[in-house]
Structures are given as structure tokens and as C-alpha cells.
Amino acid sequence: MPRPRQSGGTSYSSGQASYVLDRLIADRRISPGEITRYVSDMGREISELEARLASLRAAHGGGGSSTGGSSSTGGGAAAPAKRGPGRPPGGGVKRGPGRPPGGGAKRGPGRPPGRPPASAGAAPAPAAAPAPAKAGGGAKKRAAITPEQLASRQLQGRYLALVRQFPATKRAAYAKTAKEKGRESAIREMQDSLRK
Numbered sequence: 001m002p003r004p005r006q007s008g009g010t011s012y013s014s015g016q017a018s019y020v021l022d023r024l025i026a027d028r029r030i031s032p033g034e035i036t037r038y039v040s041d042m043g044r045e046i047s048e049l050e051a052r053l054a055s056l057r058a059a060h061g062g063g064g065s066s067t068g069g070s071s072s073t074g075g076g077a078a079a080p081a082k083r084g085p086g087r088p089p090g091g092g093v094k095r096g097p098g099r100p101p102g103g104g105a106k107r108g109p110g111r112p113p114g115r116p117p118a119s120a121g122a123a124p125a126p127a128a129a130p131a132p133a134k135a136g137g138g139a140k141k142r143a144a145i146t147p148e149q150l151a152s153r154q155l156q157g158r159y160l161a162l163v164r165q166f167p168a169t170k171r172a173a174y175a176k177t178a179k180e181k182g183r184e185s186a187i188r189e190m191q192d193s194l195r196k
Contacts, residue, residue, distance in 0.1 A: 159183045162190040 012020070024030040145153075159178065163171055163186075178186035 155183050155187075159187055162187060162194070165194065166190070 163174055174186045174190055
């Protein structure tokens with residue numbers, strides 16, 4: 001039985017298509033065996049498309065360049081993508097004497113990023129406990145922080161932003177206030193001092 005052709009420009013919803021299919025089976029114009037055949041044809045079409053894609057990948061990767069030589073591997077593996085213009089990755093990293101290659105960028109002098117100055121004297125906010133590593137490896141997920149930890153980190157950020165506006169000679173006094181009376185008191189004192 002030839003496949004029914006869909007009239008041009010007409011589209012049916014899944015509900016309409018299901019209704020028509022039920023009617024065709026009820027009117028014995030199509031049998032369940034034919035429906036099974038059409039469904040199995042879907043798998044055949046998918047296989048044909050995958051084979052076509054594999055041959056296109058092989059043609060694109062193997063014979064796309066006239067200078068690189070066409071090494072047909074037959075496995076359908078695509079050639080690695082070409083790099084665009086610009087400096088190659090890691091090209092700007094300078095290695096110092098005795099530094100092994102690939103050791104990462106060399107840090108300049110100064111405080112590591114994210115660390116408060118030693119003269120601030122305030123205890124850093126408690127860090128969230130790291131998530132236990134999974135047995136199967138994989139990427140580690142960051143443990144969610146508690147609302148108390150979030151509030152403490154925000155308070156620490158406010159404290160550090162204010163204390164950096166004072167010379168080192170005055171920071172020790174504010175650090176002592178933060179230790180004895182709490183960071184809120186030290187923040188209030190610094191804000192009052194800045195308003196003067």
C-alpha cells in the first residue's frame with residue numbers, strides 16, 4: 001500500500017493525527033502490521049542518516065585541505081578544529097629560572113587575591129565544609145552555605161571594605177574592637193570616623 005501523502009501546507013496536531021490513525025484502523029484501511037512497518041522504517045531512516053553524516057564527516061576531515069594531505073582513516077573521525085588568529089594558549093606565561101614548564105602563571109609580589117591584609121586582624125569568616133568526593137570520581141560539587149555563613153561573609157566584606165580606607169596605624173584599633181565587641185561595632189566606629 002503506498003504511503004499517504006500529506007497535502008501541501010497542511011499540518012496536523014498530534015491529537016488529530018492520533019484520531020485519524022484510530023479511524024483508519026477501525027475502517028480497516030490500514031492494518032496494525034503496516035503501522036509497525038512504518039515505525040520500524042523510522043529506525044532504518046535514522047541509521048541511513050547517521051551513515052550519511054559519518055561519510056560527510058570523513059570527507060570534511062580527510063580531504064578538506066589541499067596542503068595538509070588527505071589521510072583517509074575510514075573511521076569517520078573529524079580533523080581537529082583549526083585555531084583562529086591570536087596568541088597560542090600559554091604563550092604569554094613567562095617562566096622564571098628553575099620553573100618547570102607548564103607550571104602555571106607566575107604570581108607577582110603582593111597579597112594573594114581574596115586574602116585580607118595581615119594588619120586587618122579580623123578572623124576570616126568560616127568556610128563551608130568541602131563536599132565529600134564521590135567514589136566514581138567526577139566533578140566535585142560545592143557545598144551549599146548556610147544563611148549564617150552567608151551573613152558572616154557579607155559582614156566580613158563590609159568590614160574589609162571599610163578598614164582598607166584607614167592607614168595601617170589605625171587598623172589595629174579597629175581589629176581589636178572587632179575581636180572584643182564584634183565586627184558590627186567596629187563597622188559602626190569606622191563609619192562614624194569616616195563621616196567626621
